Amino acid sequence: MTINRVQLSGQILSVQPIRYTPAGIPVTEASLGHHSEQQEAGLKRQVTCEVSVKALGSLAHQLAAAQTGTCLTATGFLATKSLKSRQLILHLESIEFQET
Amino acid sequence: MTINRVQLSGQILSVQPIRYTPAGIPVTEASLGHHSEQQEAGLKRQVTCEVSVKALGSLAHQLAAAQTGTCLTATGFLATKSLKSRQLILHLESIEFQET
Incomplete structure:
Protein backbone atom coordinates (compact mmCIF):
# COMPACT_ATOMS: atom_id res chain seq x y z
CA MET A 1 0.00 0.00 0.00
CA THR A 2 3.03 2.23 -0.40
CA ILE A 3 2.97 2.99 -4.12
CA ASN A 4 3.06 6.74 -4.72
CA ARG A 5 4.71 7.51 -8.01
CA VAL A 6 4.17 10.47 -10.33
CA GLN A 7 5.83 11.39 -13.62
CA LEU A 8 4.70 14.71 -15.07
CA SER A 9 6.07 16.90 -17.84
CA GLY A 10 5.34 20.58 -17.87
CA GLN A 11 6.51 24.17 -18.06
CA ILE A 12 7.66 26.20 -15.07
CA LEU A 13 5.08 28.94 -14.46
CA SER A 14 6.76 30.41 -11.38
CA VAL A 15 9.64 29.58 -9.02
CA GLN A 16 9.97 30.76 -5.43
CA PRO A 17 13.36 31.80 -4.05
CA ILE A 18 15.29 29.13 -2.15
CA ARG A 19 14.78 28.99 1.60
CA TYR A 20 16.17 26.76 4.36
CA THR A 21 14.45 24.53 6.91
CA PRO A 22 15.40 24.93 10.59
CA ALA A 23 17.74 21.95 9.99
CA GLY A 24 19.45 23.93 7.20
CA ILE A 25 18.03 21.90 4.29
CA PRO A 26 17.45 24.00 1.13
CA VAL A 27 13.82 24.03 -0.10
CA THR A 28 12.28 25.48 -3.26
CA GLU A 29 8.69 25.46 -4.45
CA ALA A 30 7.46 26.10 -7.99
CA SER A 31 4.35 25.88 -10.12
CA LEU A 72 10.99 19.65 -17.69
CA THR A 73 9.84 16.19 -16.64
CA ALA A 74 9.41 15.78 -12.90
CA THR A 75 9.36 12.49 -11.02
CA GLY A 76 8.27 12.22 -7.41
CA PHE A 77 5.44 11.52 -4.99
CA LEU A 78 2.21 13.26 -3.98
CA ALA A 79 1.61 14.61 -0.48
CA THR A 80 -0.68 17.13 1.13
CA LYS A 81 0.72 20.67 1.18
CA SER A 82 0.55 20.82 4.99
CA LEU A 83 -1.26 19.27 7.94
CA LYS A 84 -3.94 21.93 7.56
CA SER A 85 -4.26 21.91 3.75
CA ARG A 86 -5.51 19.00 1.63
CA GLN A 87 -4.04 20.63 -1.48
CA LEU A 88 -1.76 18.17 -3.29
CA ILE A 89 1.88 18.98 -3.90
CA LEU A 90 4.35 16.96 -5.93
CA HIS A 91 7.57 16.30 -3.98
CA LEU A 92 10.36 15.95 -6.51
CA GLU A 93 12.79 13.03 -6.58
CA SER A 94 14.31 13.92 -9.95
CA ILE A 95 14.10 16.66 -12.59
CA GLU A 96 14.91 16.17 -16.27
CA PHE A 97 15.21 19.53 -18.01
CA GLN A 98 14.19 19.58 -21.69
CA GLU A 99 16.73 20.92 -24.22
CA THR A 100 15.44 24.24 -25.61
CA MET B 1 5.82 17.24 -22.92
CA THR B 2 2.95 14.81 -22.63
CA ILE B 3 4.04 12.63 -19.72
CA ASN B 4 1.31 12.48 -17.08
CA ARG B 5 1.48 9.24 -15.20
CA VAL B 6 0.41 8.46 -11.62
CA GLN B 7 0.46 5.21 -9.67
CA LEU B 8 -1.03 5.47 -6.19
CA SER B 9 -2.09 2.86 -3.65
CA GLY B 10 -4.69 3.72 -1.07
CA GLN B 11 -7.91 2.95 0.73
CA ILE B 12 -11.33 4.02 -0.48
CA LEU B 13 -12.67 6.64 1.94
CA SER B 14 -15.92 7.32 0.08
CA VAL B 15 -17.54 6.44 -3.25
CA GLN B 16 -20.22 8.45 -5.02
CA PRO B 17 -23.10 6.71 -6.81
CA ILE B 18 -22.68 6.19 -10.54
CA ARG B 19 -24.03 8.87 -12.86
CA TYR B 20 -24.08 9.28 -16.63
CA THR B 21 -22.72 12.03 -18.88
CA PRO B 22 -25.10 13.57 -21.46
CA ALA B 23 -23.49 11.13 -23.95
CA GLY B 24 -24.50 8.21 -21.66
CA ILE B 25 -21.01 7.40 -20.38
CA PRO B 26 -21.01 6.08 -16.77
CA VAL B 27 -18.94 8.18 -14.33
CA THR B 28 -18.02 7.56 -10.69
CA GLU B 29 -15.95 9.66 -8.31
CA ALA B 30 -14.35 8.50 -5.07
CA SER B 31 -11.89 9.64 -2.43
CA LEU B 72 -6.42 -0.71 -4.28
CA THR B 73 -3.67 0.57 -6.55
CA ALA B 74 -4.84 3.17 -9.05
CA THR B 75 -3.06 4.11 -12.27
CA GLY B 76 -4.01 7.14 -14.30
CA PHE B 77 -3.34 10.81 -15.04
CA LEU B 78 -3.79 14.10 -13.20
CA ALA B 79 -6.16 16.82 -14.38
CA THR B 80 -7.91 19.80 -12.86
CA LYS B 81 -11.31 19.00 -11.36
CA SER B 82 -13.04 21.48 -13.69
CA LEU B 83 -12.39 24.60 -15.75
CA LYS B 84 -13.18 26.68 -12.67
CA SER B 85 -11.31 24.59 -10.07
CA ARG B 86 -7.53 24.05 -9.89
CA GLN B 87 -8.06 21.12 -7.52
CA LEU B 88 -6.29 18.04 -8.87
CA ILE B 89 -8.20 14.85 -9.60
CA LEU B 90 -6.75 11.51 -10.61
CA HIS B 91 -8.46 10.11 -13.72
CA LEU B 92 -8.24 6.34 -13.54
CA GLU B 93 -6.94 4.16 -16.37
CA SER B 94 -6.78 0.97 -14.30
CA ILE B 95 -7.66 -0.27 -10.82
CA GLU B 96 -5.98 -3.20 -9.09
CA PHE B 97 -7.96 -4.22 -6.01
CA GLN B 98 -5.93 -5.68 -3.13
CA GLU B 99 -6.96 -9.11 -1.81
CA THR B 100 -8.42 -8.71 1.72
Whole structure:
Protein backbone atom coordinates (compact mmCIF):
# COMPACT_ATOMS: atom_id res chain seq x y z
CA MET A 1 0.00 0.00 0.00
CA THR A 2 3.03 2.23 -0.40
CA ILE A 3 2.97 2.99 -4.12
CA ASN A 4 3.06 6.74 -4.72
CA ARG A 5 4.71 7.51 -8.01
CA VAL A 6 4.17 10.47 -10.33
CA GLN A 7 5.83 11.39 -13.62
CA LEU A 8 4.70 14.71 -15.07
CA SER A 9 6.07 16.90 -17.84
CA GLY A 10 5.34 20.58 -17.87
CA GLN A 11 6.51 24.17 -18.06
CA ILE A 12 7.66 26.20 -15.07
CA LEU A 13 5.08 28.94 -14.46
CA SER A 14 6.76 30.41 -11.38
CA VAL A 15 9.64 29.58 -9.02
CA GLN A 16 9.97 30.76 -5.43
CA PRO A 17 13.36 31.80 -4.05
CA ILE A 18 15.29 29.13 -2.15
CA ARG A 19 14.78 28.99 1.60
CA TYR A 20 16.17 26.76 4.36
CA THR A 21 14.45 24.53 6.91
CA PRO A 22 15.40 24.93 10.59
CA ALA A 23 17.74 21.95 9.99
CA GLY A 24 19.45 23.93 7.20
CA ILE A 25 18.03 21.90 4.29
CA PRO A 26 17.45 24.00 1.13
CA VAL A 27 13.82 24.03 -0.10
CA THR A 28 12.28 25.48 -3.26
CA GLU A 29 8.69 25.46 -4.45
CA ALA A 30 7.46 26.10 -7.99
CA SER A 31 4.35 25.88 -10.12
CA LEU A 32 4.33 23.53 -13.10
CA GLY A 33 1.83 23.91 -15.95
CA HIS A 34 0.94 20.71 -17.79
CA HIS A 35 -0.99 20.22 -21.04
CA SER A 36 -1.42 16.97 -22.92
CA GLU A 37 -3.89 14.70 -24.73
CA GLN A 38 -4.84 11.53 -22.87
CA GLN A 39 -7.08 8.53 -23.56
CA GLU A 40 -10.07 7.94 -21.29
CA ALA A 41 -12.86 5.36 -21.79
CA GLY A 42 -11.73 5.07 -25.42
CA LEU A 43 -11.95 8.79 -26.07
CA LYS A 44 -9.17 11.37 -26.55
CA ARG A 45 -9.35 14.30 -24.11
CA GLN A 46 -7.32 17.45 -23.61
CA VAL A 47 -5.83 17.57 -20.10
CA THR A 48 -4.47 20.62 -18.36
CA CYS A 49 -3.40 21.10 -14.77
CA GLU A 50 -1.21 23.34 -12.64
CA VAL A 51 0.76 21.42 -10.03
CA SER A 52 2.67 22.80 -7.08
CA VAL A 53 6.06 21.11 -6.85
CA LYS A 54 8.59 21.07 -4.01
CA ALA A 55 12.27 20.18 -4.08
CA LEU A 56 14.62 19.66 -1.16
CA GLY A 57 18.40 19.38 -0.93
CA SER A 58 20.45 19.53 -4.16
CA LEU A 59 17.27 19.40 -6.25
CA ALA A 60 16.16 22.66 -4.61
CA HIS A 61 19.20 24.43 -6.09
CA GLN A 62 18.49 22.94 -9.55
CA LEU A 63 14.85 24.06 -9.41
CA ALA A 64 15.66 27.51 -8.03
CA ALA A 65 18.11 28.09 -10.90
CA ALA A 66 15.52 27.26 -13.58
CA GLN A 67 13.88 30.04 -15.57
CA THR A 68 10.14 30.56 -15.88
CA GLY A 69 9.07 28.88 -19.12
CA THR A 70 11.62 26.07 -18.80
CA CYS A 71 10.21 22.68 -19.82
CA LEU A 72 10.99 19.65 -17.69
CA THR A 73 9.84 16.19 -16.64
CA ALA A 74 9.41 15.78 -12.90
CA THR A 75 9.36 12.49 -11.02
CA GLY A 76 8.27 12.22 -7.41
CA PHE A 77 5.44 11.52 -4.99
CA LEU A 78 2.21 13.26 -3.98
CA ALA A 79 1.61 14.61 -0.48
CA THR A 80 -0.68 17.13 1.13
CA LYS A 81 0.72 20.67 1.18
CA SER A 82 0.55 20.82 4.99
CA LEU A 83 -1.26 19.27 7.94
CA LYS A 84 -3.94 21.93 7.56
CA SER A 85 -4.26 21.91 3.75
CA ARG A 86 -5.51 19.00 1.63
CA GLN A 87 -4.04 20.63 -1.48
CA LEU A 88 -1.76 18.17 -3.29
CA ILE A 89 1.88 18.98 -3.90
CA LEU A 90 4.35 16.96 -5.93
CA HIS A 91 7.57 16.30 -3.98
CA LEU A 92 10.36 15.95 -6.51
CA GLU A 93 12.79 13.03 -6.58
CA SER A 94 14.31 13.92 -9.95
CA ILE A 95 14.10 16.66 -12.59
CA GLU A 96 14.91 16.17 -16.27
CA PHE A 97 15.21 19.53 -18.01
CA GLN A 98 14.19 19.58 -21.69
CA GLU A 99 16.73 20.92 -24.22
CA THR A 100 15.44 24.24 -25.61
CA MET B 1 5.82 17.24 -22.92
CA THR B 2 2.95 14.81 -22.63
CA ILE B 3 4.04 12.63 -19.72
CA ASN B 4 1.31 12.48 -17.08
CA ARG B 5 1.48 9.24 -15.20
CA VAL B 6 0.41 8.46 -11.62
CA GLN B 7 0.46 5.21 -9.67
CA LEU B 8 -1.03 5.47 -6.19
CA SER B 9 -2.09 2.86 -3.65
CA GLY B 10 -4.69 3.72 -1.07
CA GLN B 11 -7.91 2.95 0.73
CA ILE B 12 -11.33 4.02 -0.48
CA LEU B 13 -12.67 6.64 1.94
CA SER B 14 -15.92 7.32 0.08
CA VAL B 15 -17.54 6.44 -3.25
CA GLN B 16 -20.22 8.45 -5.02
CA PRO B 17 -23.10 6.71 -6.81
CA ILE B 18 -22.68 6.19 -10.54
CA ARG B 19 -24.03 8.87 -12.86
CA TYR B 20 -24.08 9.28 -16.63
CA THR B 21 -22.72 12.03 -18.88
CA PRO B 22 -25.10 13.57 -21.46
CA ALA B 23 -23.49 11.13 -23.95
CA GLY B 24 -24.50 8.21 -21.66
CA ILE B 25 -21.01 7.40 -20.38
CA PRO B 26 -21.01 6.08 -16.77
CA VAL B 27 -18.94 8.18 -14.33
CA THR B 28 -18.02 7.56 -10.69
CA GLU B 29 -15.95 9.66 -8.31
CA ALA B 30 -14.35 8.50 -5.07
CA SER B 31 -11.89 9.64 -2.43
CA LEU B 32 -8.70 7.64 -1.91
CA GLY B 33 -6.66 7.89 1.30
CA HIS B 34 -2.94 7.22 0.94
CA HIS B 35 -0.28 6.72 3.64
CA SER B 36 3.30 5.66 3.06
CA GLU B 37 6.94 6.32 3.95
CA GLN B 38 9.01 7.96 1.23
CA GLN B 39 12.63 9.07 0.84
CA GLU B 40 13.35 12.77 0.33
CA ALA B 41 16.78 14.46 0.31
CA GLY B 42 18.17 11.33 1.98
CA LEU B 43 15.62 11.39 4.81
CA LYS B 44 12.63 9.12 5.45
CA ARG B 45 9.31 10.97 5.75
CA GLN B 46 5.74 9.91 6.42
CA VAL B 47 3.44 10.89 3.57
CA THR B 48 -0.32 11.12 3.68
CA CYS B 49 -2.75 12.52 1.16
CA GLU B 50 -6.39 12.27 0.16
CA VAL B 51 -6.89 12.18 -3.59
CA SER B 52 -10.11 12.57 -5.54
CA VAL B 53 -10.32 9.92 -8.24
CA LYS B 54 -12.63 9.66 -11.23
CA ALA B 55 -13.47 6.65 -13.40
CA LEU B 56 -15.37 6.55 -16.66
CA GLY B 57 -16.84 3.71 -18.68
CA SER B 58 -16.41 0.12 -17.42
CA LEU B 59 -14.01 1.34 -14.69
CA ALA B 60 -16.85 3.46 -13.29
CA HIS B 61 -18.86 0.30 -12.59
CA GLN B 62 -15.84 -1.39 -10.93
CA LEU B 63 -15.23 1.66 -8.71
CA ALA B 64 -18.92 2.14 -7.85
CA ALA B 65 -19.13 -1.51 -6.73
CA ALA B 66 -16.17 -1.16 -4.34
CA GLN B 67 -16.79 -0.88 -0.60
CA THR B 68 -15.45 1.93 1.59
CA GLY B 69 -12.24 0.65 3.16
CA THR B 70 -11.24 -1.38 0.10
CA CYS B 71 -7.52 -1.16 -0.69
CA LEU B 72 -6.42 -0.71 -4.28
CA THR B 73 -3.67 0.57 -6.55
CA ALA B 74 -4.84 3.17 -9.05
CA THR B 75 -3.06 4.11 -12.27
CA GLY B 76 -4.01 7.14 -14.30
CA PHE B 77 -3.34 10.81 -15.04
CA LEU B 78 -3.79 14.10 -13.20
CA ALA B 79 -6.16 16.82 -14.38
CA THR B 80 -7.91 19.80 -12.86
CA LYS B 81 -11.31 19.00 -11.36
CA SER B 82 -13.04 21.48 -13.69
CA LEU B 83 -12.39 24.60 -15.75
CA LYS B 84 -13.18 26.68 -12.67
CA SER B 85 -11.31 24.59 -10.07
CA ARG B 86 -7.53 24.05 -9.89
CA GLN B 87 -8.06 21.12 -7.52
CA LEU B 88 -6.29 18.04 -8.87
CA ILE B 89 -8.20 14.85 -9.60
CA LEU B 90 -6.75 11.51 -10.61
CA HIS B 91 -8.46 10.11 -13.72
CA LEU B 92 -8.24 6.34 -13.54
CA GLU B 93 -6.94 4.16 -16.37
CA SER B 94 -6.78 0.97 -14.30
CA ILE B 95 -7.66 -0.27 -10.82
CA GLU B 96 -5.98 -3.20 -9.09
CA PHE B 97 -7.96 -4.22 -6.01
CA GLN B 98 -5.93 -5.68 -3.13
CA GLU B 99 -6.96 -9.11 -1.81
CA THR B 100 -8.42 -8.71 1.72
